[in-house]
Amino acid sequence: MWGASVQVGKYYTPLGPPLAAFSNPADTVMIMDSGAWAGNAQSTALDPRTPRLKDSGYPYVYKPGTNQWSAPLALHNNLATITFVDGHVKPMRPEATVSPVDLWELQRKDGK
DSSP states (O other), X not given: OOOOEEEETTEEEEOOOOGGGOSOXXXXXXXXXXXXXXXXXXXXXXXXXXXXXXXXXXXXXXOTTSOSSEEEOOTBTTBEEEEETTSOEEEEOGGGGTSSSOTTOSSOTTOO
């Protein structure tokens, strides 16, 4: 989703695309609770048996099932607090962000 980055101190911060680049800003994930996981990309955060690493964090959150170290963290009654591109916030189960509609896609071909 990200293109260029800008250096802030000794770190690089990604620059996001303009709002007009999103086909559904009200239904596209921007940021959420995240956690570090000791699993594999397929089980991370979607399988309750996957242990979460304590006292460890990662500055980015990835779509469930794509990164073994960082994924949505369902802290609140199995819900993650999710901020969408348009700015509204909603609690959701992590798996609901990928099915039935993938809420991580910048442009959706199905128009949903």
